[in-house]
Amino acid sequence: MVNLLDNLISIELHRVQVLPMLEIRNVSKHYSSIPAVENVSFCARPGEVTGYLGPNGSGKSTTMKMITGLIATNSGSILFDGRPIHADLMAYKQRMGYVPEEPYLYTHLSGAEYLVMVAQLRNLARKLATERIDGLLRLFALYDDRHVGISAYSKGMRQKILLAAALLHNPDLILLDEPFSGLDVGSSLILRSLIEELARRGKVVLFSSHELETVEKISSHIVILHRGKIVADDSIERLRALMSLPTLEGIFSQLAVEQNTEAISKQIADLIYA
Numbered sequence: 191m192v193n194l195l196d197n198l199i200s201i202e203l204h205r206v207q208v209l210p211m212l213e214i215r216n217v218s219k220h221y222s223s224i225p226a227v228e229n230v231s232f233c234a235r236p237g238e239v240t241g242y243l244g245p246n247g248s249g250k251s252t253t254m255k256m257i258t259g260l261i262a263t264n265s266g267s268i269l270f271d272g273r274p275i276h277a278d279l280m281a282y283k284q285r286m287g288y289v290p291e292e293p294y295l296y297t298h299l300s301g302a303e304y305l306v307m308v309a310q311l312r313n314l315a316r317k318l319a320t321e322r323i324d325g326l327l328r329l330f331a332l333y334d335d336r337h338v339g340i341s342a343y344s345k346g347m348r349q350k351i352l353l354a355a356a357l358l359h360n361p362d363l364i365l366l367d368e369p370f371s372g373l374d375v376g377s378s379l380i381l382r383s384l385i386e387e388l389a390r391r392g393k394v395v396l397f398s399s400h401e402l403e404t405v406e407k408i409s410s411h412i413v414i415l416h417r418g419k420i421v422a423d424d425s426i427e428r429l430r431a432l433m434s435l436p437t438l439e440g441i442f443s444q445l446a447v448e449q450n451t452e453a454i455s456k457q458i459a460d461l462i463y464a
């Protein structure tokens with residue numbers, strides 16, 4: 191009986207250990223002498239959607255870029271699956287999909303050509319790549335425009351290409367920096383469900399957004415940054431209970447909005463009428 195219990199515990203421990211987890215430990219970044227991110231620590235777990243929030247300039251994109259390995263930290267460490275990401279950055283990048291805030295695309299390529307290039311960089315087998323690219327282009331409603339140059343794509347179409355490129359290799363870690371930017375209502379609803387579905391299937395999903403209603407609907411875990419520092423790191427339910435506030439907007443306003451928004455809007459209107 192004891193042996194059986196030991197075995198069960200060891201199987202459970204093993205199961206817990208093999209689940210990939212993203213850990214940010216005391217990470218700081220400054221540009222020249224200006225601090226952008228200060229001593230930030232949090233975890234994003236598989237099966238959860240972690241919403242990363244903060245006002246403009248609070249350090250969200252800087253954190254995302256450090257997690258991708260695109261920019262270096264000044265201090266602290268970032269671990270995935272228990273290993274520092276820089277221990278084998280190439281292997282880590284094969285497991286990561288990233289949608290950047292700015293759409294850096296080769297606009298002289300068509301949507302299909304761009305995805306083929308990404309598939310090659312990801313070392314995807316040709317047949318698998320063709321199937322996935324065709325499927326993603328159809329599902330993102332880009333198939334009819336697949337041979338059109340990206341320079342002629344709308345903002346939303348470019349965003350969908352970025353999303354397809356980030357998901358093509360079925361990554362374990364999905365980093366989405368304002369992924370709803372430019373998407374129409376239908377596409378946003380698809381992306382919302384997709385984020386939830388990918389988390390349900392065990393992916394680690396970290397996404398930043400200013401759309402608090404969406405974040406509230408799909409995130410199980412909320413991290414809020416303010417001036418480069420973490421001011422909240424908890425489940426949405428616990429944040430609501432702890433702060434006795436019913437909505438994420440109320441919680442966010444209390445923790446991270448300093449301006450008197452009504453007064454400022456009135457001042458702007460008064461200014462242009464003067």
Ligand SMILES: Nc1ncnc2c1ncn2[C@@H]1O[C@H](COP(=O)(O)OP(=O)(O)OP(=O)(O)O)[C@@H](O)[C@H]1O
Nearest residue numbers: 221225226244245246247248249250251252253291
């Ligand atoms: N390349 C850079 N050089 C110098 N300062 C930078 C650079 N990138 C970001 N910063 C500064 O770092 C701080 C954090 O910027 P960051 O882009 O991470 O904020 P953010 O939370 O993503 O903002 P937003 O919501 O507006 O996208 C800001 O003060 C910004 O001016």
